[in-house]
Amino acid sequence: MRLYAIVAAGGFRRHATYRVATAAGVFTNTVFGFIMAYTYIALWDERPQLGGYDLSQALTYVWLGQALLMTCAMMGGGFEDELVERIRTGDVAVDLYRPADLQLWWLAGDLGRAAFHLIGRGIVPMAVGALAFDLAMPASPLTWLAFLVSVALGVVVSFAVRFLVALSAFWLMDGAGVIQMAWLAALFFSGMLLPLNLFPGVLGEVARALPWSSLLQVPADVFLGTYSGTGLLSAYAFQAGWAAALLAAGRLLQAVATRRVVVQGG
Amino acid sequence: MADTRTAEAGAAGTRADGPGTAGARLGEALRAYGLIVAMWIRSTMAYRASFAMTAFGNFVATGFDFVTVLLMFSHVDALGGWSLPEIAFLYGTTSTAFGLADLVLGSMDRLGRRVRDGTLDTLLVRPVPVLAQVAADRFALRRLGRVTQGLLVLGYALLTLDIDWTAGRVAAVPMMLLCGGAIFGSVFVAGAAFQFFALDAAEVQSAFTYGGNTLLQYPPSIFAKDLVRGVTFVVPLAFVNWVPSLYVLDRESPLGLPDWLALLPPLVAALCMGLAGLAWRTGLRAYRSTGN
Numbered sequence: 001m002r003l004y005a006i007v008a009a010g011g012f013r014r015h016a017t018y019r020v021a022t023a024a025g026v027f028t029n030t031v032f033g034f035i036m037a038y039t040y041i042a043l044w045d046e047r048p049q050l051g052g053y054d055l056s057q058a059l060t061y062v063w064l065g066q067a068l069l070m071t072c073a074m075m076g077g078g079f080e081d082e083l084v085e086r087i088r089t090g091d092v093a094v095d096l097y098r099p100a101d102l103q104l105w106w107l108a109g110d111l112g113r114a115a116f117h118l119i120g121r122g123i124v125p126m127a128v129g130a131l132a133f134d135l136a137m138p139a140s141p142l143t144w145l146a147f148l149v150s151v152a153l154g155v156v157v158s159f160a161v162r163f164l165v166a167l168s169a170f171w172l173m174d175g176a177g178v179i180q181m182a183w184l185a186a187l188f189f190s191g192m193l194l195p196l197n198l199f200p201g202v203l204g205e206v207a208r209a210l211p212w213s214s215l216l217q218v219p220a221d222v223f224l225g226t227y228s229g230t231g232l233l234s235a236y237a238f239q240a241g242w243a244a245a246l247l248a249a250g251r252l253l254q255a256v257a258t259r260r261v262v263v264q265g266g
Numbered sequence: 267m268a269d270t271r272t273a274e275a276g277a278a279g280t281r282a283d284g285p286g287t288a289g290a291r292l293g294e295a296l297r298a299y300g301l302i303v304a305m306w307i308r309s310t311m312a313y314r315a316s317f318a319m320t321a322f323g324n325f326v327a328t329g330f331d332f333v334t335v336l337l338m339f340s341h342v343d344a345l346g347g348w349s350l351p352e353i354a355f356l357y358g359t360t361s362t363a364f365g366l367a368d369l370v371l372g373s374m375d376r377l378g379r380r381v382r383d384g385t386l387d388t389l390l391v392r393p394v395p396v397l398a399q400v401a402a403d404r405f406a407l408r409r410l411g412r413v414t415q416g417l418l419v420l421g422y423a424l425l426t427l428d429i430d431w432t433a434g435r436v437a438a439v440p441m442m443l444l445c446g447g448a449i450f451g452s453v454f455v456a457g458a459a460f461q462f463f464a465l466d467a468a469e470v471q472s473a474f475t476y477g478g479n480t481l482l483q484y485p486p487s488i489f490a491k492d493l494v495r496g497v498t499f500v501v502p503l504a505f506v507n508w509v510p511s512l513y514v515l516d517r518e519s520p521l522g523l524p525d526w527l528a529l530l531p532p533l534v535a536a537l538c539m540g541l542a543g544l545a546w547r548t549g550l551r552a553y554r555s556t557g558n
Contacts, residue, residue: 020466031473035481042488046342177319193334
């Protein structure tokens with residue numbers, strides 16, 4: 001357990017070294033936040049209460065999206081490129097000989113990365129958004145806490161999907177295509193483009209049931225106070241269920257892939 | 267080897283001719299750009315399946331922006347007073363213009379990384395203009411996906427819009443694509459020049475390139491007036507499509523600007539290119555190798 005805590009701290013520190021890049025990212029998130037906020041204002045101007053949100057809730061959703069974009073790695077998040085590269089070159093064999101579990105090792109590092117991005121790239125855009133627009137900030141500290149739990153679950157779901165994507169490199173020489181498809185799916189089905197409540201009909205139902213809704217839609221709804229009591233528990237259960245299922249799938253694939261490494265001697 | 271020596275001799279020859287041969291230098295830069303691009307296309311085509319997949323991915327990824335617009339229009343009939351075909355016109359013009367700039371100069375944002383890891387030095391000693399080398403580096407033909415997607419939406423807009431076509435309006439459309447591409451291209455070059463000073467700031471460039479493109483996909487009427495003024499007079503992105511679109515679609519300017527501004531994009535594009543070139547030279551002169 002201590003080992004993984006150290007790996008997580010390493011993941012945090014590693015991303016914390018890129019200060020200029022973080023500042024540049026904050027700037028970009030803020031610019032996109034403003035552009036999207038104005039398009040949402042135009043949309044809610046025509047249809048107040050669209051998707052069950054009032055205007056200030058919709059604007060809060062925009063800035064939450066910018067704050068969580070890197071945290072939940074909705075456009076992909078680095079570790080999968082690195083793991084694919086290690087699989088391709090055979091360096092992954094070294095990882096497998098470590099007295100640590102491959103999946104937990106990378107998960108710990110990714111949690112550290114997410115924690116840094118939540119602080120480094122989440123707080124400032126959110127604060128700027130709150131200064132420029134009338135946002136629906138939770139009054140109760142408990143809601144903030146509930147939100148953080150939901151974000152943590154979202155990060156685990158995001159990791160579990162990306163771990164599966166990276167393992168595909170054991171079978172495909174080049175992971176670029178699969179990685180791209182994966183972040184396209186994450187971008188579309190997380191609710192980053194538009195809240196999933198606004199997706200029409202069956203598309204909306206499917207989108208809300210897929211794992212990616214754990215990345216933004218569910219944490220945002222927790223933040224906006226949509227869930228309370230058992231509702232909150234069922235939201236958590238939804239996220240945790242996907243996390244468990246996807247992690248288990250990753251574990252299974254990892255076992256198959258490990259045998260493959262031994263067979264090839266790579 | 268023989269090739270390199272000829273190229274060096276050629277470059278030395280142009281340099282000896284003095285400053286009167288700016289045209290020759292430009293020709294040389296374009297030729298070098300073309301050669302490097304051809305090399306990358308050949309190497310891309312070695313993995314055709316991978317190319318097809320990433321080009322399709324590019325097409326889909328850029329299409330998401332328009333899917334968002336379509337999803338919005340599943341709830342409303344107009345956004346900021348603009349209809350779907352009108353927004354499609356804005357979207358198609360900026361996406362195509364941006365796609366052209368991205369195709370030609372999209373590798374510029376790697377400059378910061380090159381400075382950091384020292385690989386820029388290898389480009390400096392080659393007898394080929396550095397800008398041409400950086401621009402052509404890792405030329406990605408898959409970026410045609412964005413251009414294709416932009417042109418398709420523009421095609422949809424032109425088919426559904428009821429425009430009173432005059433010669434001026436017909437000419438305005440290709441002018442928007444070319445001048446818009448040049449304006450976005452200038453932003454790419456200026457952004458790269460900025461990275462000589464702030465090595466890790468590639469994302470600031472994205473705010474102006476990708477952010478600017480996203481902004482221009484929506485009508486100016488929905489944004490705060492100060493923001494519209496900023497992208498008209500400070501970073502003149504509005505000349506990519508907002509200003510000329512008001513003329514083509516016969517709409518009033520939200521800033522109350524006169525119609526003849528629609529004639530300005532070529533001038534604005536030329537000015538932007540000049541300023542970007544100046545910024546690039548300043549950055550390159552200030553460059554000190556990290557020495558790794």
